[in-house]
Amino acid sequence: MEREKGYTGIEYFRIVAALFIIAIHTSPLSSVSSTGDYILTRVAARWAVPFFFMTSGYFLISRYGRDTAKLIHFVKRTMLVYGAAIFFYLPLNLYNGYFDMENPAPQLVRDIIFDGTMYHLWYLPASAMGAAAAWYLVRRLDYRKALAAAFLLYLIGLFGDSYYGLAERIPVVSGMYRFLFHLFDHTRNGLFFAPIFFVLGGFLADRGMRGGHSRRAGRENVLWGFCVSFALMLGEALFLRLYHVQRHDSMYLFLVPCVYCLFRFILYFRGRRPRYLKPLSLLVYLIHPMMIVVLRLVAKAVRLQGLLVENRILHYLAVCLLSVGTGMAAMILWERRRPSGAERPNGRDRAYIEIDLDNLEHNARALQKAMPPQCRLMAVVKAEAYGHGAFEIAVHLDRIGVKAFAVAVIDEGIRLRKYGIRGEILILGYTEPGRAAELKKYNLTQTILDSHYAAALEGQGIDVKAHIKIDTGMHRLGIPAAECDQVKKIFAMKYIHVCGLFTHLCCADRFTPEDTAFTREQIHRFYDLLEALQAEGIRLPKIHIQSSYGLLNYPDLRCDYVRAGIALYGVLSSPRDNTLLKLDLRPVLSLKSKVVLIRSVRKGETVGYGRAFTAQRDSRIAIVPVGYADGFPRNLSCGQGCVAVGEHRVPIIGRICMDQLALDVTDAGDAAVGDIVTLIGGQGDNVIPAPAVACASGSISNELLSRLGGRMGKSVFL
Numbered sequence: 001m002e003r004e005k006g007y008t009g010i011e012y013f014r015i016v017a018a019l020f021i022i023a024i025h026t027s028p029l030s031s032v033s034s035t036g037d038y039i040l041t042r043v044a045a046r047w048a049v050p051f052f053f054m055t056s057g058y059f060l061i062s063r064y065g066r067d068t069a070k071l072i073h074f075v076k077r078t079m080l081v082y083g084a085a086i087f088f089y090l091p092l093n094l095y096n097g098y099f100d101m102e103n104p105a106p107q108l109v110r111d112i113i114f115d116g117t118m119y120h121l122w123y124l125p126a127s128a129m130g131a132a133a134a135w136y137l138v139r140r141l142d143y144r145k146a147l148a149a150a151f152l153l154y155l156i157g158l159f160g161d162s163y164y165g166l167a168e169r170i171p172v173v174s175g176m177y178r179f180l181f182h183l184f185d186h187t188r189n190g191l192f193f194a195p196i197f198f199v200l201g202g203f204l205a206d207r208g209m210r211g212g213h214s215r216r217a218g219r220e221n222v223l224w225g226f227c228v229s230f231a232l233m234l235g236e237a238l239f240l241r242l243y244h245v246q247r248h249d250s251m252y253l254f255l256v257p258c259v260y261c262l263f264r265f266i267l268y269f270r271g272r273r274p275r276y277l278k279p280l281s282l283l284v285y286l287i288h289p290m291m292i293v294v295l296r297l298v299a300k301a302v303r304l305q306g307l308l309v310e311n312r313i314l315h316y317l318a319v320c321l322l323s324v325g326t327g328m329a330a331m332i333l334w335e336r337r338r339p340s341g342a343e344r345p346n347g348r349d350r351a352y353i354e355i356d357l358d359n360l361e362h363n364a365r366a367l368q369k370a371m372p373p374q375c376r377l378m379a380v381v382k383a384e385a386y387g388h389g390a391f392e393i394a395v396h397l398d399r400i401g402v403k404a405f406a407v408a409v410i411d412e413g414i415r416l417r418k419y420g421i422r423g424e425i426l427i428l429g430y431t432e433p434g435r436a437a438e439l440k441k442y443n444l445t446q447t448i449l450d451s452h453y454a455a456a457l458e459g460q461g462i463d464v465k466a467h468i469k470i471d472t473g474m475h476r477l478g479i480p481a482a483e484c485d486q487v488k489k490i491f492a493m494k495y496i497h498v499c500g501l502f503t504h505l506c507c508a509d510r511f512t513p514e515d516t517a518f519t520r521e522q523i524h525r526f527y528d529l530l531e532a533l534q535a536e537g538i539r540l541p542k543i544h545i546q547s548s549y550g551l552l553n554y555p556d557l558r559c560d561y562v563r564a565g566i567a568l569y570g571v572l573s574s575p576r577d578n579t580l581l582k583l584d585l586r587p588v589l590s591l592k593s594k595v596v597l598i599r600s601v602r603k604g605e606t607v608g609y610g611r612a613f614t615a616q617r618d619s620r621i622a623i624v625p626v627g628y629a630d631g632f633p634r635n636l637s638c639g640q641g642c643v644a645v646g647e648h649r650v651p652i653i654g655r656i657c658m659d660q661l662a663l664d665v666t667d668a669g670d671a672a673v674g675d676i677v678t679l680i681g682g683q684g685d686n687v688i689p690a691p692a693v694a695c696a697s698g699s700i701s702n703e704l705l706s707r708l709g710g711r712m713g714k715s716v717f718l
């Protein structure tokens with residue numbers, strides 16, 4: 001069952017945008033009405049290029065965009081396409097006499113960096129530059145400031161474009177623009193024009209379309225927004241034209257809200273993703289000027305200039321047809337070049353983890369709702385977010401507003417910072433005191449394990465933020481709750497800045513009278529210490545006690561954070577666990593693979609290492625390419641575990657190997673090569689709950705999940 005949630009609207013609008021751009025370059029209405037042509041090509045079609053910028057921004061600057069490699073990939077690919085396009089147009093440049101000027105080098109450099117060596121190619125360097133600029137702004141500043149900065153750039157561009165007539169009148173300003181126009185011909189470039197649309201795209205991806213309950217109303221609102229801002233832009237353009245203010249006509253004040261509303265409207269159309277439209281639209285964009293030339297030559301040769309060139313509307317349609325047709329032919333040839341049927345791997349080719357971010361978000365909100373009003377969720381994302389992938393999980397939680405994270409080790413914390421996580425990051429475990437400089441550099445908060453550790457960290461002479469851990473009975477980490485003086489001393493230290501105080505419960509998951517009494521005692525010891533500290537005049541920092549079971553079984557504790565791990569991922573540790581709060585938590589992770597081979601074995605034959613399975617009847621055996629090296633427990637061998645294939649539930653037989661396992665599918669009549677095998681999780685009726693799998697392997701969900709992932713593909717649902 002695949003959920004197709006592609007951005008259908010965006011894909012189709014890529015082609016629409018490309019056709020509008022052809023209109024800009026062919027002026028289809030020019031023989032009918034010059035005002036009409038102005039409105040079509042200088043105003044109405046101006047959304048097209050910003051739409052492409054915004055689309056790139058939407059997929060680049062958003063949550064996955066925090067991954068710097070993706071920006072580098074985008075810039076490289078854009079420059080590669082640019083290089084190819086420059087080469088493609090070289091004959092035309094030669095024919096136009098581009099290289100005949102006296103000293104072409106400076107002009108060439110300007111064109112390559114800003115203006116494009118062919119009139120429409122400016123889009124490619126602008127795209128790379130705009131992406132990088134927006135990226136930098138968003139990473140450095142929050143969205144509000146990044147938007148303000150990008151808009152400021154846009155304004156500068158605006159006064160060098162369609163408002164130049166005003167800028168020209170102010171001496172200092174006109175001097176500045178004259179200088180700028182030595183560097184490039186137009187301000188509608190990667191520096192002034194593109195960044196705002198990239199940032200807006202990222203902004204929409206991060207904040208935009210969640211909480212779809214009022215979809216309908218939202219869609220109507222943005223459509224209205226588009227109509228109003230388009231009308232305003234039209235008025236603006238006609239006014240500027242009337243008073244001859246424009247030096248160029250790419251940038252308008254109302255273009256920004258216009259494109260923003262249009263893009264939001266387009267985002268509502270979701271469904272299948274026609275993949276070929278993206279490369280096709282790019283091809284159409286790149287080759288259409290060449291097609292204009294080709295059409296002229298052909299028209300001349302067959303003496304149809306009147307029809308194909310002078311009739312502007314027919315000319316436009318012919319250029320569109322020729323460009324789309326040539327683009328499609330090029331794509332078909334390109335596809336042929338690749339060995340047929342070769343699907344590029346998409347992370348799902350062998351064994352893979354599926355992450356449902358909607359469920360993650362649902363759980364985060366459910367947990368937050370269950371807490372007292374002042375209390376906040378601290379998302380525990382240690383051990384690759386319990387095997388789910390720290391990047392996907394942390395970045396999504398950051399995006400929906402979670403402001404505190406906990407990890408186990410410093411390197412996990414540093415990685416979160418590199419992904420752009422800005423909130424508090426608490427390291428729950430030991431960090432070598434010699435790494436204090438890194439704690440400071442990445443603004444990480446260190447747990448104080450005991451007073452010796454505090455002294456060692458203080459001894460580094462580097463300012464470090466810390467939460468003090470209090471041992472209330474677990475006897476693992478922490479300063480004993482009775483040692484108020486030791487705690488006080490740490491508050492007085494010069495380099496350690498205490499901003500939190502916490503303890504950990506060791507049997508909050510069980511309800512026997514002894515366990516509840518012990519937990520109550522732990523809680524009392526902790527609050528007693530807090531009171532003692534307050535009595536000593538210490539202002540309490542952030543306080544936290546509960547992890548998942550702490551919240552589910554002792555929901556009303558007064559504190560500032562709940563450190564939730566396993567519940568955030570939507571499962572309990574063991575299948576039989578009972579909790580006081582019964583929250584609707586939904587599993588985030590599924591583990592899947594597929595049948596790669598089916599064989600028949602006769603009654604009495606054996607399968608696998610140690611001949612541990614002997615067929616009791618003639619059997620069909622399916623081989624699945626996932627094993628204990630992927631984190632799937634070996635002690636689920638020999639019928640201890642079962643998996644879902646279609647609507648069937650089938651046993652694992654023989655010994656699980658490092659890289660594969662075998663299933664008995666004799667009773668799953670229609671099972672075939674290529675069938676998806678669900679080992680953990682899944683949707684619909686045939687779900688394999690993680691706690692049950694963990695229990696069958698003699699462990700808890702926490703261990704099972706956190707061991708997954710080493711070499712598996714990952715597939716993320718929204």
Ligand SMILES: *Cc1c(COP(=O)(O)O)cnc(C)c1O
Pocket residue numbers: 380382428504546547548549563564565566567702
């Ligand atoms: C791992 C951990 C948690 C999270 O525990 P869950 O039971 O997964 O919610 C909370 N606090 C500390 C100190 C931890 O080590």
